[in-house]
Amino acid sequence: MRIATTRARRPGRSTTSAAALLAIALGSAPIGAEGGSDAEGLTLFESKIRPVLIEQCYSCHSVEEGTAKGGLQLDTRDALLRGGDGGPAVEPGDPDLSLLIEAIRYDTHVQMPPSGKLESGVIAAFEEWVRMGAPDPRVPVDAEAAEVAPMDAPAIDWESARSSWAFSxxxxxxxxxxxxxxxxxxxxxxxxxxxxxxxxxxxxxEADRRALARRLSFDLTGLPPEPASVEAFVVDGGPDAVGRFVDGLLASPHFGERWARAWxxxxxxxEDQAHIVGDDASLCYPNAYRYRDWVIRAFNDDLPFDAFVREQLAADLIDPDDExxxxxxxxxxxxxKYxxxxxxxxxxxxxxxxxxxxSRGLLGLTVACARCHDHKFDPIPTEDYYALAGVFASTVMFNRPLDDDAETKKSGEAEEPEEAIHILKDAEPTDLNIFIRGNVDQKGPVARRHFLAVLSDRVDEPVPLGDDSxxxxxxxxxxxxDPENPLTARVFVNRVWGQLFGRPIVGTTxxxxxxxxxxxxPELLDDLAARFVSEGGWSLKWLVRELATSGTYRQSTDITDEHRSIDPANALLGRMSRKRLPVEAWRDAVLDASGALDRTVGGPSIDPSDPEAGRRTVYSAVSRLELHPMLAxxxxxxxxxxxxxRARTTTPLQKLFVLNSPFxxxxAERLADRLAREAGDDPSSRIELAHRLLFxxxxxxxxxALALDFLDAxxxxxxxxxxxxxxxxxxxxxxxxxx
Known part of the structure; x- marks a missing residue:
């Protein structure tokens, strides 16, 4: 890939965007104020950026190949930032000012790679990587080579790796x-x-009862509490009042809706794909909502998490008769699906x-970073990646007919996606060759399907996965x-903790x-994970109750001078952190206050910005091709x-939406009508009802007094x-x- 274009920049040009200036003027943070962490950026680099650089760019722009067309080398961090004849290839934080991005977008006469434009998803990954600051762990090639062990020497110190807290x-x-x-x-x-x-x-x-009732209701069900239940909780002087309030929320059918969205x-x-050719919707998923409904039902029924995992990977093999x-x-x-x-x-x-x-969702490991080379940081060799990939290479995604009336292809699939449930099933068992540097045309030795070596009893004989049948x-x-797996319970417990407390115990979940x-x-996380399995029977509701009734969770959010000076980030949990409602809970609360909320559980998707759509926001249609503007x-x-x-940004567009959107x-009109209907003609009674419904x-x-003055005016x-x-x-x- 050759990049030699120069771009003139106006002298003294500021990199502060107009959006950022407007945000500052309004007293809010600019877009992306809480962007990805360094770890997320490096993971993105290893999984999406480095493989493309190796495959598409190094042949013309690397020390290893002895070439630097346009004066540019791309195989080290310093060379990338130094750039070539046209200047720095990357402007960290700003894709639009980065020559590398300009080239791969085909925006000018310099179009790289010359063999053809990269797929839009790859370009988007590069843009996001630059936007995150272009994190890059690579060192100069000579130093990097000195650190690489000989091919016949063990590249991973397994004993040291398995002694890490995460693998114990x-x-x-x-x-x-x-x-x-x-x-x-x-x-x-x-x-x-x-x-x-x-x-x-x-x-x-402890927080006052009203604040605690609102916190518990949103955290456990994603909905505000009913005013009557708040008043009953306030006057409940029993020793287990909090426990009883929590138990009522755990029994609600809305518990599953709230926790399903996080999953x-x-x-x-x-429900669709990022790439759709014309009106060809054959690769879309019109009945995807059935998976969403299954997740909601599983959480409401308190399906043990180990069974929850097993069924999502192998339900057809565990109980093929359970439609x-x-x-x-x-x-x-x-x-x-491409x-x-x-x-x-x-x-x-x-x-x-x-x-x-x-691997990331269930084990908290970035195994995909080993697609092109042994993982640079974790005990995951490339062989392990292809051993797991072989499991999925031995399956096919399958549109299973919903009923006997569906037209069916010779393969047994439904002819139309609308007549199908979208699953996967076993195909011909396959052990993949290792693809050298991720290149499918350069095959290395066969990687027999097996589990990760670091999580197996013996690293030299990892747990086999599958066979010839x-x-x-x-x-x-x-x-x-497996309850002996050191990661599964830990990872899930950490996610649940983060949902309830606003920050997880392990920040990189x-x-x-x-x-x-x-x-x-660390001791708290270990104790919770162990008890989640042994005492709680892998029950999410057990875990949520254990956390939501704790003294730690019940604390007020007040910030003292000691908090500010000793623990401003609240890592030590000396107070409860304030949390902002996600879009789902915010929209649902608007519907609830106006009296328009449809509490029906399950079913097809809706348009969340439609003022007449009263279903909960978890039922929104979700598009890979074009995410709904309101959600985005x-x-x-x-x-x-x-x-x-979730990122947490504060932007002018958010407030403009609240001020101007038809939704x-x-x-707001419906809420005003409700206040008149339920509180009568007395303005003070209406104002009180509004506060009880909303706050x-x-x-x-x-x-x-302020409200009455405004209304009188x-x-x-x-x-x-x-x-x-x-x-x-x-x-x-x-x-x-x-x-």
Whole structure:
């Protein structure tokens, strides 16, 4: 790949965007204020960027090949930043000012690679990598070569690797002695308080009942609490009032809807493809919602998490007669699917997606980084990658007919996707060759299907997956769900903790490897993971109850001077962190307040911006080709890939949406009508009901006085005044924030 174009830049040009300036003017953070971590960027580089550079660029731009066309080399970080004849190839943080991006976009006469434009998804990955600051672990080639072991020497110190905290099976830990045993409501609290004691911090007092009711209701069901239930909770003086309130939420059918959405982020749930040729929708998934419904039902029924994992990988092999259960296979079966079926390059990309979503989603390991070379940081050789890829190469994605009336191809698939449930099934068992540097045309030795060596009893004899008659999917499911597997329970417990507390114990929830963050409370994580399996029976509801009733969770969000000076990020959990509602909970709360929420569980997808669509936001249609603008505006993740967390941006467009969108204005009108209908003609009664519906509390005297002044000022058109007032409350920070 040759890049020699120069670009004139105006003297003194600032890199601050107009959006950033407007955001600053409005007192908000610019777009992307909380972008990906270094670990996420390096993972993106290893899995998406380095392989393309090797395959497409190094032949013309590398020290190894002895060539630097246009004066440019791309095989080290420094060379990339130094650039060639045209200047730096990359402007970290700004794709639009990066010559490399300009070239691969084919924006100018310099179009690279010259053999043909890269696929849009690859270009998008490069753009995102540059936007994240172009993180790059590569060192100068001579230094890199000096660090590489000879081919006949072991590249991985297995003994050292297996002694890492992440690869040691979690066990129950003895709760430590603490300064105030009376504060400890559960084992969780002892571990937290011990860290606070060591730092000289005291935990916050318990939050007031109204704030706690709102927090619990949103965290457990994704919906605001009913005003009557809040009042009952406030006056409940029983010793287990919190436990009873939590139990009611755990029994709600809306529990599964809230927790399913978090899982759908991980499983890159979508209903179409990023690439659609014309009106050819043959690779889309019109009945994808059946997988979504299965996940909701599984969480509502408290299906043990080990069974939850097994069924998503091998439901057809575990119970082939369970027609409803087959929908679980959408975890893999709804993944990206590309045209040019059976092309080696295309299938290799699909296998990488399957390995990635399984390894990062269930094990917290970036196994796909080993597609082109041994993992640079973790004990995952390339052979292990192809051993897992072989499992998915031994399957096919399959449109199983919904019923006997569906027209069927000779293969047994439904003729039309609308008549099918989208799953996968075993095909001819296949052991893949290792592709040298990820190149499908350069085949190395065969990698027999097996589980990751570092997670097997013997690294020299990893657990085999499949045989001449099976893909190995069921064996893979059993290996992942094995209670002796050190990662599966740890990873899931950490994800649940992050959902409830606003920050996980391990900050990199899908990377427990060397580039990931270490746990802030390792003993707590181990104890929880071990008890989740042994005491909780892999039950999500057990785990949520254990955390939601703890003293740590019940703390207020008040920030003291000691918090600011000693633990400003709240890593030690001396208070509860405020959380912003995700778009799903925010939209659902708007519907609930206006009285338009349809609480029906399950079913086909909706348009979330349609003012007449009252279904919960979890039922929104999700497109890989064009993510719904409303969802995208409020930080919904890219469904093209596994997502381990939501970005949290604050932008002018978000507030403009709340002020101007037909969805919000229509439901503000409905809320105003509801206030009149349920509270009568008394303005004070309406104002009080509005606060109880939106904030789970009565208004202060100051708030009531301000509202009355506003309404009196527009007394000539009371309907419009009340709708505007309702919209102002919906647009408030308090409505958006969980305290």
């Amino acid at each position: 099976t979690p066990t129950r830990q003895e709760p430590p002695a603490v300064s105030d045993p009376t504060w400890v409501r559960s084992r969780v609290d002892a571990f937290v308080l011990a860290r606070l004691d060591a730092a000289g911090l005291s935990p916050n007092p 759908l982020d991980l499983s890159r749930y979508a 409803e259960g087959l929908a679980a296979l959408g975890f893999v079966g709804l993944g990206p 045209y040019r079926r059976n092309s080696p390059e295309v299938m290799a990309d699909e296998w990488e997606d399957r390995v990635d979503v399984v 099976s893909s190995g999917r069921r064996d893979l499911a059993e290996a992942i769900a 899908s990377n427990f490897g060397a580039l990931g963050e270490p746990p802030t409370h 505006r409020f930080d919904f993740p890219d469904p093209n890939t596994h997502s381990d967390g 919000v204005t229509r439901h 789970s509390r009565p208004p202060s005297s100051t708030e009531e 527009d007394a000539g058109d009371p309907s419009r005044a009340w709708a505007t007032y309702a919209q102002a409350l919906i647009a408030s920070n308090e409505f958006l924030i969980i305290d």
